[in-house]
Amino acid sequence: MKSKVLVLALLMAFGLIAQKKKNGTVYIEHPAINTVSELNDAWVKGDSAKISMLLADDFKSYNGINTNKEAKGGSKERFINGLKWWHENFNHLSIEPTSGAYPDAIEYADSGMWVQSWDHMKGVHKTTGVKLDMPVHRLYQMNDEGKVKTIINYTNTMPFREIWTSEKDLVNGTIYKNHENINTVRKMIHAMEFGQFDEAYSYFSPDARFRDLEMPAGKTMSLEEDKEWTKKFLEDFEIRSIDVRGYPDYLEYDLGDQKDVLSWWNFYLLRKSDQKKITFPVMFIHGFNDEGKITDSMAYYSSAVLKEAGDKSATASE
Numbered sequence: 001m002k003s004k005v006l007v008l009a010l011l012m013a014f015g016l017i018a019q020k021k022k023n024g025t026v027y028i029e030h031p032a033i034n035t036v037s038e039l040n041d042a043w044v045k046g047d048s049a050k051i052s053m054l055l056a057d058d059f060k061s062y063n064g065i066n067t068n069k070e071a072k073g074g075s076k077e078r079f080i081n082g083l084k085w086w087h088e089n090f091n092h093l094s095i096e097p098t099s100g101a102y103p104d105a106i107e108y109a110d111s112g113m114w115v116q117s118w119d120h121m122k123g124v125h126k127t128t129g130v131k132l133d134m135p136v137h138r139l140y141q142m143n144d145e146g147k148v149k150t151i152i153n154y155t156n157t158m159p160f161r162e163i164w165t166s167e168k169d170l171v172n173g174t175i176y177k178n179h180e181n182i183n184t185v186r187k188m189i190h191a192m193e194f195g196q197f198d199e200a201y202s203y204f205s206p207d208a209r210f211r212d213l214e215m216p217a218g219k220t221m222s223l224e225e226d227k228e229w230t231k232k233f234l235e236d237f238e239i240r241s242i243d244v245r246g247y248p249d250y251l252e253y254d255l256g257d258q259k260d261v262l263s264w265w266n267f268y269l270l271r272k273s274d275q276k277k278i279t280f281p282v283m284f285i286h287g288f289n290d291e292g293k294i295t296d297s298m299a300y301y302s303s304a305v306l307k308e309a310g311d312k313s314a315t316a317s318e
Helices: 002-019 032-047 048-054 076-089 160-164 180-193 197-202 221-238 305-309
Strands: 024-027 055-063 090-097 104-108 112-125 131-142 148-155 174-176 204-212 238-246 247-254 260-273 277-288 292-298
Touching: 024 160, 032 048, 032 104, 032 112, 032 131, 032 148, 048 055, 048 076, 055 076, 076 090, 090 204, 131 160, 180 197, 180 238, 180 247, 180 260, 180 277, 197 221, 204 221, 221 238, 277 305
Parallel strands: 055 148, 204 292
Antiparallel strands: 024 104, 090 112, 104 112, 112 131, 131 148, 174 247, 238 260, 247 260, 260 277, 277 292
């Protein structure tokens, strides 16, 4: 039985070896890699003469995510003209190898020399301020003279769509100075001011989430957790007054059907440990559902203010 197993194992091993077929050689160092590096450096510098020297006369460039089966590719002239567009429309252009990655030169038995690279492109669109900060994968085919014959480019097109839409005005909803949801935020804040926390939390949906600027990204609190946080806060501070700063805005967005109230407040507090009066500025963004309940609370403040001594503003209630 043991001999049969051994024979079977040997047959499988030879079978695996027989299935392998070498189709070329991979290089980590090669003149073709140097050519691609020179091409990228020239592109960043806007050196069209250098690029023209590095590209073959019959050069073609292709969009690797284009589904058009009849795509003819862009010519050498078009590629060089595109360089002018990039430098007229973007600041801070750069292309660097993605962290931990490096280009490979692959000499195929049938199709010749190719270089594949994994890079990171950065730049800022001059008109719209849209930032490019994205990975780019490219395949470069070399001709027998060591010039670049083909580039196939794989990259994210979403930033360019954002640039296109940002170049013209686009209305994205309505801003209200007066609205029922603004009234809800006012009632909720002032219920807290006067210690009516059951009323204050009644304006929230049961599944509401609470966040603030100092919490780790992605971290939120539930309704019950926020109640506990408030309870602990009141062990250290007394709320003397909460006054609005300016006026709240209610925004109904067209994109995403989002409904937010933005409001700015001064919390006038008394620190119980030393009886110091503190003015604590807070900005809130409260998201609403269609039933008029608050589903999301985002607070912007600096807790460092709570640790400092401060004089009470004359506008606060005594």
